[in-house]
Amino acid sequence: xxxxxxxxxxxxxxxxxxxxxxxxxxxxxxxxxxxxxxxxxxxxxxxxxxxxxxxxxxxxxxxxxxxxxxxxxxxxxxxxxxxxxxxxxxxxxxxxxxxxxxxxxxxxxxxxxxxxxxxxxxxxxxxxxxxxxxxxxxxxxxxxxxxxxxxxxxxxxxxxxxxxxxxxxxxxxxxxxxxxxxxxxxxxxxxxxxxxxxxxxxxxxxxxx
Amino acid sequence: xxxxxxxxxxxxxxxxxxxxxxxxxxxxxxxxxxxxxxxxxxxxxxxxxxxxxxxxxxxxxxxxxxxxxxxxxxxxxxxxxxxxxxxxxxxxxxxxxxxxxxxxxxxxxxxxxxxxxxxxxxxxxxxxxxxxxxxxxxxxxxxxxxxxxxxxxxxxxxxxxxxxxxxxxxxxxxxxxxxxxxxxxxxxxxxxxxxxxxxxxxxxxxxxxxxxxxxxxxxxxxxxxxxxxxxxxxxxxxxxxxxxxxxxxxxxxxxxxxx
Numbered sequence: 001x002x003x004x005x006x007x008x009x010x011x012x013x014x015x016x017x018x019x020x021x022x023x024x025x026x027x028x029x030x031x032x033x034x035x036x037x038x039x040x041x042x043x044x045x046x047x048x049x050x051x052x053x054x055x056x057x058x059x060x061x062x063x064x065x066x067x068x069x070x071x072x073x074x075x076x077x078x079x080x081x082x083x084x085x086x087x088x089x090x091x092x093x094x095x096x097x098x099x100x101x102x103x104x105x106x107x108x109x110x111x112x113x114x115x116x117x118x119x120x121x122x123x124x125x126x127x128x129x130x131x132x133x134x135x136x137x138x139x140x141x142x143x144x145x146x147x148x149x150x151x152x153x154x155x156x157x158x159x160x161x162x163x164x165x166x167x168x169x170x171x172x173x174x175x176x177x178x179x180x181x182x183x184x185x186x187x188x189x190x191x192x193x194x195x196x197x198x199x200x201x202x203x204x205x206x207x208x209x
Numbered sequence: 210x211x212x213x214x215x216x217x218x219x220x221x222x223x224x225x226x227x228x229x230x231x232x233x234x235x236x237x238x239x240x241x242x243x244x245x246x247x248x249x250x251x252x253x254x255x256x257x258x259x260x261x262x263x264x265x266x267x268x269x270x271x272x273x274x275x276x277x278x279x280x281x282x283x284x285x286x287x288x289x290x291x292x293x294x295x296x297x298x299x300x301x302x303x304x305x306x307x308x309x310x311x312x313x314x315x316x317x318x319x320x321x322x323x324x325x326x327x328x329x330x331x332x333x334x335x336x337x338x339x340x341x342x343x344x345x346x347x348x349x350x351x352x353x354x355x356x357x358x359x360x361x362x363x364x365x366x367x368x369x370x371x372x373x374x375x376x377x378x379x380x381x382x383x384x385x386x387x388x389x390x391x392x393x394x395x396x397x398x399x400x401x402x403x404x405x406x407x408x409x410x411x412x413x414x415x416x417x418x419x420x421x422x423x424x425x426x427x428x429x430x431x432x433x434x435x436x437x438x439x440x441x442x443x444x445x446x447x448x449x450x451x452x453x454x455x456x457x458x459x460x461x462x463x464x465x466x467x468x
Binding site for chain 2: 018019022025026122123124128144190192195197
């Protein structure tokens with residue numbers, strides 16, 4: 001069953017892999033990290049984390065063949081959780097560079113363009129996440145619940161029905177997106193205290209539907 | 210809209226928690242990992258661990274310590290004390306610290322800031338500065354001087370100029386620690402904090418002088434700080450994180466209340 005499945009955390013040289021691993025351990029989920037496309041292809045459940053920049057992340061994924069492995073596991077219906085950069089490069093493209101991204105969800109990652117000089121970039125710290133549509137991974141998140149963000153770009157899916165939660169930093173931006181068996185958060189559940197751990201725990205039980 | 214942050218600093222010496230008063234006469238008060246976990250559960254938004262021995266021999270102890278903290282708390286934390294190289298910063302980052310603090314070594318060689326920011330990102334590079342009030346001079350026009358080595362060695366560097374330089378070099382955040390206010394419990398150095406916060410576009414964490422919840426309110430409003438750092442008022446049990454946050458929340462400051 002879902003809770004018994006080992007989570008495969010994709011290690012693609014993009015930082016904070018161990019934070020995610022430790023957070024999985026804290027919620028009692030078995031998890032392994034790997035950068036091997038063959039192992040990713042056999043995974044039952046995937047976390048696709050990451051900090052850093054989209055261009056270098058994509059270059060690494062292409063060089064190692066992880067891009068193809070991730071696309072194939074997504075198409076096979078395996079539950080995938082993207083985090084931060086992992087929520088950005090699942091779209092078609094990113095303003096951070098000219099490279100193509102994974103294209104699992106129609107849309108583009110864009111840079112904050114803020115007129116208010118008091119708003120700082122990167123958007124870093126705790127911010128309220130407002131649920132726009134129910135999703136199994138967002139169950140229980142209510143008014144005033146905050147999560148930890150660190151980013152200068154944000155995902156902008158083409159279709160509003162892929163936007164499951166927003167946060168506000170000068171504008172309302174997509175804080176969580178979902179499409180079929182993929183769910184992705186711009187915030188870091190592994191750094192968001194109890195509420196973040198609860199989201200990860202729900203992922204361990206999610207069958208991708 | 211981002212919340213204002215409550216930050217707790219834990220001075221660590223040989224794996225033990227210590228609190229200093231005016232940077233001298235430190236005494237150990239307990240197990241820092243257990244403390245960190247307690248503060249985490251009580252709603253602190255971020256933690257800072259400061260290795261006050263910061264000796265080279267202590268490096269490996271500190272790495273083990275960071276690994277242990279990272280397996281116990283699931284919010285951002287930073288580590289400072291004795292970081293002299295990109296290798297030091299990268300090791301701490303890889304061990305689980307979200308950010309690293311540089312201080313004395315960056316004053317000695319300012320390229321260190323850009324090197325660390327280049328390696329682990331500006332958002333993970335904090336410039337900490339210990340500041341003392343002085344009579345304004347041509348070299349120190351702001352009337353605030355940077356002091357190093359735990360607050361004992363004057364540098365002749367103007368604090369305001371150093372803050373601006375730090376941002377240009379790639380620091381993603383500043384900790385402004387007032388040596389004059391540290392340990393007094395008379396309130397933060399509001400003028401100093403506001404002067405620097407208004408001169409940079411990166412977040413500013415105010416440090417030194419917290420004695421009452423009002424002090425936090427003052428520095429987050431009149432002081433223009435993004436975060437308020439506290440130590441002894443929580444270490445000695447005068448206030449809990451929840452009490453401090455409830456106070457701020459009650460006075461209309463946006464703080465994270467659900468944890």
